[in-house]
């Protein structure tokens with residue numbers, strides 16, 4: 060190990076970080092800026108973005124973000140009380156999927172996209188432990204656009220981990236993480252631009 064690695068605060072690029080019940084890998088510069096800029100533009104214009112809403116006490120409440128679901132045609136997916144039929148894979152999404160699969164060591168069959176238009180858009184505390192993802196799912200999250208704080212909170216101990224998800228970064232969550240940790244992207248008052256997040260998943 061070099062001096063630099065020994066004394067640097069952040070773990071080595073792409074190293075598996077073991078936490079209390081779970082693990083993750085974070086690669087801040089998975090895509091260089093030019094590539095990430097072009098993906099951001101393309102995803103904003105080409106993806107079939109939808110304003111979905113959830114049912115809360117008989118009232119329709121819009122999600123504070125736009126969403127889209129892409130994947131293999133035989134894999135519908137349910138979350139927050141709605142079921143989405145996937146859009147067919149686009150060439151850009153197939154490329155990103157093939158870029159990340161060697162790192163995740165998994166072949167993904169679907170991707171959920173979230174578009175946070177500004178700091179008022181968010182996703183609140185949840186786990187991605189739906190039955191159709193199987194036990195200990197590997198979820199690979201790719202980030203383009205505005206940097207946002209991704210927060211993890213241990214369900215039993217309330218331990219907290221914050222990761223600033225950068226433009227062009229890749230975060231892989233695996234092991235028991237979805238069973239013991241919730242995660243969220245909180246709202247922010249900062250004047251920030253759009254962010255697009257892709258979470259690649261395996262639907263069983």
Ligand SMILES: O=C(O)CCC(=O)C(=O)O
Nearest residue numbers: 171173182187244256258
């Ligand atoms: O936007 C993010 O980084 C997280 C999205 C997320 O947690 C989800 O779609 O389940």
Ligand SMILES: [Fe+2]
Nearest residue numbers: 185186187242
């Ligand atoms: Fe999630």
